[in-house]
Amino acid sequence: WASSLRYHQGTYYVSTFAKTTGKTHVYSTKNIEKGPWKAVSFQPSLHDHSLFFDDDGRVYMVYGSGKIQLAELTADVAGLKPGTKPQVIIENASAPAGATPGLPAEGSQLFKIKGKYYLFNIAWPRGGMRTVIVHRADKITGPYEGRVALQDLGVAQGGLIDTPGGEWFAYLFRDFGAVGRIPYLVPVQWASGWPVVGSPAGKVPATLALPANKSLRPGLVASDEFARRAGEPALPLVWQWNHNPAPALWSVAERPGYLRLKTGRVDSSFLLARNTLTQRTIGPACAGTVALDVAHLHPGDFAGLAVLQKRYGLVGVQASQGAKAIVIVSAESEKPVELQRIPLTQNQVYFKIECDFQDRRDVATFFY
Incomplete structure (x- = not known):
């Protein structure tokens, strides 16, 4: 779900909400790098909220879909402030985008700039595209006036950042098929107290004249090798689990140079499996290759390489009583269909997937 990241008086805050917990x-x-982290939760679940620290010391969350509301929190951000109730500050935040909203305005991000409050939302008019809407007010409670800030290429949802040099940008995203949501920086100018998004106004530029990256983490891509030196993390941040981590089901130390995965439970679907390690695919094209040692697979085990989404595809080795086979599966129809099965008589096998996202081709090619 949409989350909010804030830094206030020496403390980093990350907040989100969950329909499953209702909180x-x-x-x-x-220390955002090393922790420790303190966790608190409270009811209700504030949809797509923006955590906001005002300069008078009060703390708020702005949230909602279509109807945008304001809730005041305790100073320690541990819950709703006793004696207060959320109030509606914008009855229909979708209105600037037209009279036929498909996706009501949500994804709130609130900023205070030169004494004015600016609220960014995303809406999706029926038959149109994702749209950035901005409202502004002199008081946090309103009244707010709004306008469409950007309606180009479906780039939307996010807010504002400024640089020490005085430049302003909107940070937004664009849904781009199977490669996922692409982050965008879009230049912003100011005119008559309003952020003017785009260069030229209303248009998302394909490129930006940005300085070379000199950050501590210059690369989005890291080595896929599993050999580790002393002090190195077992799994760098480019790796993600497709579930809450299950530490007992994996190791890079049990067999140095290898990732060892173990079966923790029997699942009916690849999407439910609890020992699936992932990396983000990268556009416009990318490829991944893996060597598997399947000597210790037990009957019923399945190990392999996949492109992971609702309509996934995979190539792997399935073990049955006394035999193993390479199996290729497509869930293009949202149900897994076995496309090919080849007997396997050796313990080492190589798999490769090539992904082509150019011009939204969204094609994955599998090799064994």
């Missing part, structure tokens, strides 16, 4: 969750730390 709003807030995590805080003094």
Whole structure:
């Protein structure tokens, strides 16, 4: 779900919400790199909220879909402030985008700039595209006036950042098929107290004249090798689990140079499996290759390489009583269909997937 990241008086806050728990969750730390993190949660679940620290010391969350509401929190961000109730500050935040909203305005991000409050939302008019809507007010409670800030290429949802040099940008995203949501920086100018998004206004530029990256993490791509030197993390941040981590089901130390995965439970679907390690695919094209040692697979085990989404595809080795086979599966129809099965008589096998996202081709090619 949409989350909010804030830094206030030496503390980092990450907040989000969950429909499954019915709660709003807030995590805080003094050290965003090493922790420790403090976790608190409270009811209700505030949809797509923006955590906001005002300069008078009061703390709020702005949230909602279509109807945008304001809730005041305790100073320690541990829950709703006793004696207060959320109030509606914008009855229909979708209105600037037209009279036929498909996706009501949500994804709130609130900023205070030169004494004015600016609220960014995303809406999706029926038959149109994702749209950035901005409202502004002199008081946090309103009244707010709004306008469409950007309606180009479906780039939307996010807010504002400024640089020490005085430049302003909107940070937004664009849904781009199977490669996922692409982050965008879009230049912003100011005119008559309003942010003017785009260069030229209303248009998302394909490129930006940005300085070379000199950050501590210059690469989005890291080595896929599993050999580790002393002090190195077992799994760098480019790796993600497709579930809450299950530490007992994996190791890079049991067999140095290898990732060892173990079966923790029997699942009916690849999407439910609890030992699936992932990396984000990268556009416009990318490829991944893996060597598997399947000597210790037990009957019923399945190990392989996949492109992971609802309509996934995979190539792997399935073990049955006394035999193993290479199996290729497509869930293009949202149900897994076995396309090919080849007997396997050796213990080492190589798999490769090539992904082509150019011009939204969204094609994955599998090799064994």
